[in-house]
Structure formats: structure tokens, C-alpha cells
Amino acid sequence: MAAIMAKPSLKTLKCTQCGGAIELRGGHNVRSIVCQYCGSCLDSKDQFKLIHKFLNQKRPFMPLKIGASGKLKGILFTVIGVLQYEEREAGEFFRWLEYLLFSPTHGYVWLCFEDGHWVMMHEVKDLPETQVEIVSPRKTRFKARDKTFKVFENAQAHISYVEGELTWQAKQNEKILYLDAVCPPYMYSIEMRGSEQEFFWGEYISVKDINAGFRIESFEPATVFSCQPFVVSPLFEALSKGALIASVITLVMYFLISSSGTPVMQHHFGNQLFADGETSKEFKVDKPGSLYGITVHTPNLKNAWSFFDVRVVDRDETNKLFTMPTTLSFYDGYEDGEYWSEGDTEVVSYFRIPEAGEFKLAVDGEGGTGEEPAEGFSLSGVNVSIREGVRLGHYTLTWFVLCLLAAAPYFVKYMLFEQSRWHDDEEDDD
Amino acid sequence: MAVMLTCPSCGNQITQITRSPQVLVCPACNTTSFLQNGRLEDVGKSAILTDIPSIFQINRTYRHKDWKFSPVGRVRYDYGDGWWDEWYVRGENGKESWVSVDEGEIAIEVLVQEGLNVPPFEKLSVGGVLMINRQRMTIIEKNRCTMIGAQGELPFKVIPNETYDYVDLLGPKRSSFTIEYQAGGVECYKGVWVDPFEIAEA
Known part of the structure; x- marks a missing residue:
């Protein structure tokens, strides 16, 4: 028999600055709300008083809107806020969106959107198990949660757009220093905001899963993302790996069998x-x-x-x-x-x-x-x-070559995929 | 063998699950009862818990890695900015623990039986460090809470609106430690912070 319980209700309010309607969908850990109409940042813990205003905000293209609900990893989340980060590197601008999602059962997660790729991230208390610093160079290896990660990039970015509910009070052009490390499909990030350092665990989410979860039509990206897993049909992968093992066995057999007399x-x-x-x-x-x-x-x-x-x-x-x-x-x-x-x-x-x-x-x-x-x-x-x-042992050698040829397409494809993932680095190496 | 108890307020039949509960909250009428000499005694109504979806539900079985457990009761505490639930859970081996849940922040803890010398509440501050069992633990929260609701079976007498001070600490490898400064003395709980995405229904 269920306990007697009151029903939760959606809270709505008017922006204390412009009167625009604001709907509150987050939990009690929300600290601020940025009005989508006037950019006012309101204090959700102090009668929605004005903290400051985000000036000259230009709303970016957003495949998901605040209020959208969808399932990720089988858990229902609601989009409650969004941030756009901007990073300048070698005269080029890189921008990405970070959606703040809330679930009453699983709390807050970030859904990052960049170049058509999606990564779901959430804060964790797992510190790296081996030495790594936020400024560690690319390809530095370290362990976290029993997995080996390789540093993909570390840079400084700033907030260029904010809207909706947040679990802290964001500031105009607020800077963050971050390190992203990958062990596809997982990502481990260290973020430094002011003097506070936070650790995040991420997982690559396919466009198919996003489209199914949020009932949207997002397009397949043309690039390879840092933590994107190499995905082929399981049968092709199994056959290719089997062929590689068979080629090694036949090569060993060749050396065991063949004799010059x-x-x-x-x-x-x-x-x-x-x-x-x-x-x-x-x-x-x-x-x-x-x-x-x-x-x-x-x-x-x-x-x-x-x-x-x-x-x-x-x-x-x-x-x-x-x-x-x-x-x-x-x-x-x-x-x-x-x-x-x-x-x-x-x-x-x-x-x-x-x-x-x-x-x-x-x-x-x-x-x-x-x-x-x-x-x-x-x-x-x-x-x-x-x-x-x-x-x-000519027959054995022939089988070795045939098995190697059968395995080759998968491994060539894999190498090209990894080359695309680390492309910038290869250029640096050159 | 399960023990059947009768709610002194509405007559509802309640199944006792844990070995020695002190408090049961009737799921039908929300009456809080003390268990004394095998009988329930009505001590008043428990606060109504808001029906916000929770990662746990009473009497269902969950799994965190190899550990299986079933929540049998919960207490809700308000800490000013919000609230959290302390779920009283029973493991497969019959051992009882506490699982605290605050919007996806989850810690599994057990009562520390051995007497520990901890500094007074006033001398602690967020960001400070305590050495507990030779482990360096950082204080991540220092606050006061009020009991605002309860459900199911509990091992101690809950008193609505009772308040106490507490500090939460984080140590290496996600280890957690909580110090509760209650009227009757200091209680310490040790455990581990867990990722909500690692919890599944068994």
C-alpha cells in the first residue's frame, strides 16, 4: 500500500525585471535562473532578486529547447538550462552548447552538443587514480574508474550565452579552464571555475539515441568526435577479429611446419x-x-x-x-x-x-x-x-595471407577513424 | 518469519521486515507508531512526503555493483536550501545501512560503532580537513537539518521537526563520512559516495 503523498507542482513565475514568463523545472539545487527575454540572472534562493544581467546575448541555434523532455540511458530528463561556450584557438572560434538536464531520480546532467555530436556528462566524486593535472599535455595517460584515459585537449573557454536554470550563479564571460580526456565512448573532464575544481564523467550518445530519446531529427555528424566510439556491425567486427587471430595462428603454424630440410x-x-x-x-x-x-x-x-x-x-x-x-x-x-x-x-x-x-x-x-x-x-x-x-608450408602461408586480407578492411577503417580523431595531433607530430 | 503488526490508528496490517525497528509509519494512514513489547503505539501523524519521483521505492530490490538491498523506510530532512532522504535499507545478508539521496547525490553509509573523537561542530568549516582512521577527509558540507517526514520502518524514534547539526566529508576513492551532532550525543557514519547511474533495480 502506498504512503500518502502530496503531488508536486510546476512552478511558474514572472521575471522580476521584465515580467516575462519563467517556468521552473529544476530541483532545489538550482541556484539561479536567467530570463530568456531580458537576460536577467535571478537568485532562486532569495526571492528571485536580480543578481546581474547578461548583456547583448545572441541566442544560438539550439536543437533542443528548454522544457523539452527525453530519455537518456532509460532515465527521463527535462532540459532546464543551456549555456554556450566559446573558445578561440589560432584565430579560430569554437563554440558548443551545454544543456543542463534534470531528473528527480538522478539529479543533474550535462548534455553537450558540438559539431552534431552529443556527450552526456555528470559530476562525479571519482578523482583520477594516477597523476594528471588540468594542464597536462595531449595524450598524457591516466587512470580513472579503472579505465585508462588519454588527454585530448585542455584549453580555456568562456560563457557566451546563458538561458534558464543553473546550479550556480553564472557570470557574463565567465571563464573556465578544462581538460578533456578520452577512453571512447567515455570522457573524463576536469573543470576549473574560479578556485573550484570539478570532475565529470561523460559518455558519447549516438544521434540515433538522441533522436529516439527526445523525439527530434538531429543529423548524423560528418566528423569524428574526441570520445566517439568506432562502431561497425558486430558481425563484421567479429569476423575481422577472428580472421586476424586465424592469420596469427596460420603464421605460427607456418614456422612450425616449414623446414628447409x-x-x-x-x-x-x-x-x-x-x-x-x-x-x-x-x-x-x-x-x-x-x-x-x-x-x-x-x-x-x-x-x-x-x-x-x-x-x-x-x-x-x-x-x-x-x-x-x-x-x-x-x-x-x-x-x-x-x-x-x-x-x-x-x-x-x-x-x-x-x-x-x-x-x-x-x-x-x-x-x-x-x-x-x-x-x-x-x-x-x-x-x-x-x-x-x-x-x-605454402598452403599455410596462403591461408595466412587470405586471413590477413579478410581482416584488413576492418583494421584499416579503424586506423583511419583514429587518425581522424587525433588529426590535429598528427599534424603537430609532423 | 515475517511479523504482522496492526496500526493502532486505522487497523491496517503492517509487515515488520527488519529485526528490531523502533518506529513504523503506517503506509495507509501515515501514523507514526513506536514498537514496544511487540505492539505499536500511536505517537501522532508523520509529515506527508511530497510524491517526487525517487530513485528508490520502499520494499523493492536494488543493486549497486554486487550489493543488493531493499529500502524499508526513509526519513526526510530539510536543510534550508532543500531536502534529502535518508533511506533505511536492508542488504541481502540482513545487514542494515543508510542511503542518503539528494537529487542524484547518493551516499551509502553505516553507523560507526567504535567511539571516535571528533571536533565540536563550531570548530569545523567547509574546506577544512580531518584525519579519520588515518584517511584525509575534506569537509564538503556543514549545516543544520530538520526532520520533516518519515515512511516505513526505522531503527530509532523519529520526532517531527527535531533538528540537529551535521557535517559531510569526502575522502579518497569516493569515501564518505558524516558526523551528526544530536541532542543525545555525536553519531558518525562512514561509507562511500556512489554514482546514481551505477544503481539498477535488481
Whole structure:
């Protein structure tokens, strides 16, 4: 059974200076009311006596009007006052609105509106847990409420417009020194007004939530705000992060799986190779069907090409198992004082032998500096080595690249978003 | 087991929730009764509380982080510029505390049992610092209040229009401390300031 209670009533009064109608919607912590018609600042704790007048006030564009009610975070608030702040930096003016909202259950909050962005802030008693001062430089890190914040800006601003109820007695051109730090979607602010320092906790509110909460049609902003969170569809985010994890796993797998094998034969071929061909010493195949790697290295190949007809033959050199034609070319020089090179002096090929046994390599070679093979072309030394137990892991590497490509759009988008958030700073860094 | 009591003024059945309340305010007729020897004795009408929406309602359950509690009674105090509610709440474990609410400013406090030596009211001023249990606490409010209304079950006898002096202090990590200078002596409460946005209905 409910207790017997009296109903609250909306208080209305006439401005003691101009007679304009004033409606009181705030609670008992309201200290002053600024008449929207004449700019008189009235003392709500002393019979609405005139404290002072705000002169030459020019009402700015206001997407929300005093008296508007709406839900934020599921709590019903009423707009009871509004302030416009102005800041001058490098000859440019920056202006933003701060609406004072009141809820009988949750007290007073500030709804800040700048460049089409909305941030809901309220005073807290949580002081920063690590060292930070109101003048700390940009990107200084500190902790508050177990979150790590980065200083976004600190500056001095002044009040350029006031209307409605306030929880203190604002003055014409009153100056505030502030520090805004971000941990999207949260903001932590330190404000200094005279000798009083206050701490505020803020959260970015999407245009969609503002429009739904206050039944208005505010437009999506084109810029990125300091504490705006990076928002994409949860599925896209989950898939992208999953793809990044998968790419890391496949890369680890590649290093675990791939192997360059162990040497089973090394042979140094002489000039005979280019005359009549030459046969290597024997090498043994213990694991039929496994992958072998053959490296042909021509250390003295320079500004020329060479072709090698490499054949795997049996021990008696009577049966040819297969042929591996191999071409190498290497050119280098200086152009405009800069060194350049193209091609390589080493090439690796792979093969499998289906049966165990002892085998040799029969190699014929030719080469030249022009298009046709040159008579008597030779290289002083061609080294050939064979390794067994080679594991390439090419498929794993392919999956790594594919996963990385799948993850890339999300992270590129994220980096561009963060770049826009800290844009001024990047310019400073430059 | 819940104890049923009968309002001596209107006969309404009232369920006793806390272990040893001294005062119950009948939700039907607003009569304040003292509980003596298991019976309610009418001591007059309690002031009518203005029906301004509150973050709490009697006998509903709320949560602040891991702590669940239900308000069982409240006292309203006027401090000149406005008023605040002191909600008498019962935790899940049966432990009772006080939650003060003043337009979104909320502190959860419990009575300090050990005797503390605190300076007299006259010697304190806003902005001053007190060392309490080796913690540096700053005085953020110094005022006098008047009891203007009550509701539900309360652990002490409320006397309408009774006044007392108090100071509120703020310490590190949102810690709060209240010193009440009442006629019967000094009472201290310690606790923590909480953000209203951290409170949810359980």
C-alpha cells in the first residue's frame, strides 16, 4: 500500500525585471535562473532578486529547447538550462552548447552538443587514480574508474550565452579552464571555475539515441568526435577479429611446419659442365615420395644468363628419372650514381623420387650475355646441393595471407577513424 | 518469519521486515507508531512526503555493483536550501545501512560503532580537513537539518521537526563520512559516495 503523498507542482513565475514568463523545472539545487527575454540572472534562493544581467546575448541555434523532455540511458530528463561556450584557438572560434538536464531520480546532467555530436556528462566524486593535472599535455595517460584515459585537449573557454536554470550563479564571460580526456565512448573532464575544481564523467550518445530519446531529427555528424566510439556491425567486427587471430595462428603454424630440410649431397661442378656436361657424385634416397630440394648456385654469374638441364639419373647413369630445366640470370650496374641489380644467382627447385636408391645428377649447361648462347661460355664454379625432408608450408602461408586480407578492411577503417580523431595531433607530430 | 503488526490508528496490517525497528509509519494512514513489547503505539501523524519521483521505492530490490538491498523506510530532512532522504535499507545478508539521496547525490553509509573523537561542530568549516582512521577527509558540507517526514520502518524514534547539526566529508576513492551532532550525543557514519547511474533495480 502506498504512503500518502502530496503531488508536486510546476512552478511558474514572472521575471522580476521584465515580467516575462519563467517556468521552473529544476530541483532545489538550482541556484539561479536567467530570463530568456531580458537576460536577467535571478537568485532562486532569495526571492528571485536580480543578481546581474547578461548583456547583448545572441541566442544560438539550439536543437533542443528548454522544457523539452527525453530519455537518456532509460532515465527521463527535462532540459532546464543551456549555456554556450566559446573558445578561440589560432584565430579560430569554437563554440558548443551545454544543456543542463534534470531528473528527480538522478539529479543533474550535462548534455553537450558540438559539431552534431552529443556527450552526456555528470559530476562525479571519482578523482583520477594516477597523476594528471588540468594542464597536462595531449595524450598524457591516466587512470580513472579503472579505465585508462588519454588527454585530448585542455584549453580555456568562456560563457557566451546563458538561458534558464543553473546550479550556480553564472557570470557574463565567465571563464573556465578544462581538460578533456578520452577512453571512447567515455570522457573524463576536469573543470576549473574560479578556485573550484570539478570532475565529470561523460559518455558519447549516438544521434540515433538522441533522436529516439527526445523525439527530434538531429543529423548524423560528418566528423569524428574526441570520445566517439568506432562502431561497425558486430558481425563484421567479429569476423575481422577472428580472421586476424586465424592469420596469427596460420603464421605460427607456418614456422612450425616449414623446414628447409637436411643436406644429403653437395657438388661443385667445373667448366666441363658447359662443354660436354657433368655428372655429380651419388646421393641416397631413403624416404621415397618425400620432398627434396635442389639449389643451383652460380656465384660468378654477372651480367649474363645461364641455362642448366638438370637430370636425375640412376647410379649407372642408364635411366633418366626426370629433368629439371633451370635458368638463372643476374645483371647489375650503376645508373645516375645509384646501384641497381635484377635477377638472382641462385634458384631452388623441388622434386620427389618414388623409389629408394642411389641417384646422381647429370647437368648440361649453356649461357651468354646476349639472346643466343655464347660459344665457350663458362662459369668458374656451379654449386649444387640437395636437401631431404623439405616441408614448404605454402598452403599455410596462403591461408595466412587470405586471413590477413579478410581482416584488413576492418583494421584499416579503424586506423583511419583514429587518425581522424587525433588529426590535429598528427599534424603537430609532423 | 515475517511479523504482522496492526496500526493502532486505522487497523491496517503492517509487515515488520527488519529485526528490531523502533518506529513504523503506517503506509495507509501515515501514523507514526513506536514498537514496544511487540505492539505499536500511536505517537501522532508523520509529515506527508511530497510524491517526487525517487530513485528508490520502499520494499523493492536494488543493486549497486554486487550489493543488493531493499529500502524499508526513509526519513526526510530539510536543510534550508532543500531536502534529502535518508533511506533505511536492508542488504541481502540482513545487514542494515543508510542511503542518503539528494537529487542524484547518493551516499551509502553505516553507523560507526567504535567511539571516535571528533571536533565540536563550531570548530569545523567547509574546506577544512580531518584525519579519520588515518584517511584525509575534506569537509564538503556543514549545516543544520530538520526532520520533516518519515515512511516505513526505522531503527530509532523519529520526532517531527527535531533538528540537529551535521557535517559531510569526502575522502579518497569516493569515501564518505558524516558526523551528526544530536541532542543525545555525536553519531558518525562512514561509507562511500556512489554514482546514481551505477544503481539498477535488481
